[in-house]
Amino acid sequence: MQTVITFLQDLGPWNWMILALALFVLELFVPGVHFIWFGIAATIVTALALAFDIPWQFQAILFALIAISSVFVMRRYVRWSDANTDEPHLNARAESYVGRTVTVARAFSGGRGKVRVGDTIWSAEGPDLGQGAQARVVSVSGTVLVVEAI
Numbered sequence: 001m002q003t004v005i006t007f008l009q010d011l012g013p014w015n016w017m018i019l020a021l022a023l024f025v026l027e028l029f030v031p032g033v034h035f036i037w038f039g040i041a042a043t044i045v046t047a048l049a050l051a052f053d054i055p056w057q058f059q060a061i062l063f064a065l066i067a068i069s070s071v072f073v074m075r076r077y078v079r080w081s082d083a084n085t086d087e088p089h090l091n092a093r094a095e096s097y098v099g100r101t102v103t104v105a106r107a108f109s110g111g112r113g114k115v116r117v118g119d120t121i122w123s124a125e126g127p128d129l130g131q132g133a134q135a136r137v138v139s140v141s142g143t144v145l146v147v148e149a150i
Helices: 002-011 014-029 035-051 056-077 093-097
Strands: 101-109 112-117 120-125 134-141 144-149
Touching: 002 014, 014 035, 035 056, 093 134, 101 120, 112 134, 112 144
Parallel strands: 120 144
Antiparallel strands: 101 112, 101 134, 112 120, 134 144
């Protein structure tokens, strides 16, 4: 155990670069953008520790402060939800059906029935309609399409 501690003490500031490289590699394999900010913080601490003779305790505090502040700064200025995409309803498939004309597959009774969208049958809510009638999807309530008569 003492040899490991001695080895790490002999590396000095390069411990931070090793940590930064490990975090960057981890970022490649873990989905999302999580470890890159900590890797950047470790890289900055490496540069500061090489440029100035900073005790390891202050290096650790500096790493924590830079890592936490970089996460908050990036969350504030990077808006992931504003990303432009050619498939805005990719993970909300039902939302992409709003405005489409559908055919009633099972007659509506009491405001509930089934509609055919392409080759799929969806539960739907709307006015009482007979089988084969045409309807327009006006909104979505969970996994239920809300339709109106055409």
